[in-house]
Amino acid sequence: MKLTTLLIGLCSASALAFAAHAETLTIATVNNGDMIRMQKLTDDFTAKNPDIQLQWVTLEENVLRERVTTDIATKGGQYDVMTIGNYEVPIWAKQGWLLELNNLGADYDVDDLLPAIRGGLSLDGKLFAAPFYGESAMIMYRTDLFEKAGLKMPEKPTWEFIGEAARKITDRNAGISGICLRGKAGWGENMAFLTAMDNSFGGRWFDEKWQPQFDQPEWKNTLQSYAELLKDAGPSGASSNGFNENLTLFQQGKCGMWIDATVAASFVSNPKDSTVADKVGYAIFPNKEGINNHGNWLWSWNLGVPAGSQKAEAAQKFIAWATSKHYTELVAEKEGWANVPPGTRTSLYKNENYEKAAPFAAPTLEAMNAADITKPSVKPVPYTGGQFVAIPEFQGLGTTVGQLFSAVVAGQMSVDDALAQAQQVSVREMTRAGYIK
Amino acid sequence: MATRQTRSLARLMLAPSVVLLLIWMIVPLAMTLWYSFQNYNLLNPVMRSFAGFDNYRYFYTDPAFFESIANTLAIVVGVLLITVIGGILLALLLDQPIFGQGIVRILVISPFFVMPPVAALIWKNMIMHPGYGVLADVARSLGLQPVDWFAQYPLLSIVIIVSWQWLPFATLILLTALQSLDEEQKEAAEMDGANFFNRFRYLTLPHLARAITVVILIQTIFLLAVYAEILVTTNGGPGYATTNLAFLIYRTALLSYDIGGASAGGVIAVVLANIVAIFLMRAVGRNLER
């Protein structure tokens, strides 16, 4: 009798142990196309890992960032896997909030990750997040409109050429703007573009003593050229256009040029969504005559695990799957090579199928290799970053400055006023945060 | 005897909600006060220390601070004006005999059921978008340049969106009040040969006074805290044109993750809200006593 009881007890205990082993991972992601595609393909993962269940929290970028930051900083423990940018990774890793990813499996091939991307996700040689896709920025332009206007895109276009070409192509009656650029306020919207543009103008956010540089000629040149360019050749409502609005405009054939993230290339060249799919050319991010800097734009969306996670092993398994070569092949098989998440692995750019399917592969790789986040400006700087400054204060500061600059585009503030206020705000914030002694 | 028993029973019945609200108010308020005297940035927890009044000084010297108070008041006053005046007109209209009254009323109150972020998304993308919005289409078909609402009239755009959400509420309350107006009184006034405007001025409007004060009171409470509409549409810009106090605190708390600063802002906002409340009670409370 006693034996049976014991046996039953053992059985139920092992059943319990098994049940406890079936883990549920809660994954926080951003609601862009590649991430949503991943959610649809997870059957492949759960088939291989029947003991792991996946649960998604999909949010719009700003809300997502707000949620995961609050959660990780207060150790709320709501998420097992977080989608974060390469802006957050080094800052969080420094705080000891992220788990080192050292258990990604034998066939993961870490050395295949693009060096620039991998560098941005590592601290002291340890990897703290795995890249899902990566991007730099480049020019996308309409080959037909260029031809019609008798223009030819040079190999390394300067801002001067871009300005001329944009004004020449603009045809208000036909509803075509020469150039579409981000104008919507936000550190990840207009300030991403303007910071990169300022880099290519030879400028910087801060000097070696963390003094803001908005009172310097480079920023004035940058903002002036940008505002005039949008006024002469930009679309209406430019001050509320972000990445997505410009993407729509370009796909509808309303823009002659668009300078933005390289991931956009796969959307504008996709005949399903784009009316100009076969008429898009690509060129490297412009620079100012004589300054060897093409913006240094580098962004990646990555998957990371909060330190102290109870489900670290399962979480790493999932991350290894989602960022593996195998996943790339899975997408290629189901949705075609043009739709695989770009910009993370060297091997992808050596793949013939990809090159054939994606005419933007070579310019994307070129742009990504040109970006150097350890040296964003030609002048010396105390920070790393590219289209952002990798300090915790940048989100708030960048957005405030972005509001001022977007007021310039909206015609509600002069360039000089905006710069003066930006300088004042930055000095204030940096003093408060203890950078300026 | 009976009264004393009733009294203590009354206190007993009152107790749960008072105690709960007391906790709900005191605990977060105490924590907010505590944090407002701390240097506490969520992204830099190591640097935590006592801050004295630094956070307050920092918050109220924010370049956007005074503009944000002005914007807060502009939103409250603007929306109140539109909803009260619009609400009276609508209530007068709906009080008339019309065909399909039920359906008309349903259509008019519908915006009240729409959650604020959805309302903002709809207005931003469907109605006010300078490229694809309905208003832009209408402007173009009339041969006019489409208005870029959020760049040219940012604060007005916000006021319009929020007014659209609150107009049904005002209309409903005013309409209920209007319908309680004595038919006999109305007819008597008509008999006396009072024209429409006189009837409105001397009979209807005084009768609506209480309803109007109620609308003002309830809406003010909600309007002081408007932020979702701003976050979705303009992000407080261009410049600081649409940054109100609630949004400024939001920016400090969830973009800069400056908990100390945001807490100080929260305390300042509570103080200001209470000033408004006292002011309102003075004006409104008397009206309610009658």
Add this chain to the structure above:
Amino acid sequence: MARAISTRRKTVTTVVAWLVALIIFFPILYTIITSFKTEPEAIAGISLIPSGTFENYIEVQAQRDYFRPFLNSVVISLGSTLIALLISVPAAWSMAFSPARRTKDILMWMLSTKMMPAVGVLVPMYLIFRDTGLLDTRTGLTIVLTLVNLPIVVWMLYTYFREIPGEILEAARMDGASTLKEIVYVLTPMAVPGIASTMLLNIILAWNESFWTIRLSAANAAPLTAFIASFSSPQGLFWAKLSAASTLAIAPILIMGWFSQKQLVRGLTFGAVK
């Protein structure tokens, strides 16, 4: 003669009223229409006749399950409303029928708690929720929504109860009814319309509360406000899909509102009617 004039007048007011009503309703109507368009149609300029595709709804559902957030919204808005009523009916009752010297002050103080900007106390609240294990639970959200709306509920009930004439009470007391009986048999029937409309208003407010519900939930308890937050500004064309998601998010409460419109209006006076 007089009759002809009044009919003509009725026709004119009808036309004006319908016109105004349609303008006010237009943003919602257009969203519903757009949700049945294809993406290129949605931005092709104003048109009131969609091609009638259900594609957007299918895609929205494929992207994010609708039913769980829907269920969460139902549970937390109904739950918080019921709890709020349980707490506030006795409170409002006692304030209305045995007013003390401080009743007015207590009421005003309750209302003033609503003026505190939520975001200022987010981090303290998040910490409390973390320590009590309430993060991302329906219980947690129900508690918060109850407290957020309690002041309005108490106030609304108070103003309604106060309209009930005291003489009825006196009469009941004369007949020797106890306080309990007085409440159950005499006053409650009279108070039902007020309670009903308070309940409806609170359900609407709870359904649409979009600060705490997004910030304190993750995967399990996320209601429709979080559902909609995953559809604003993704990549590419999204007008039609956004419209479909918006329609899904507001439809339940809109339909409830339409059907219960009469009950909502009857008690929605806040003491404005004397």
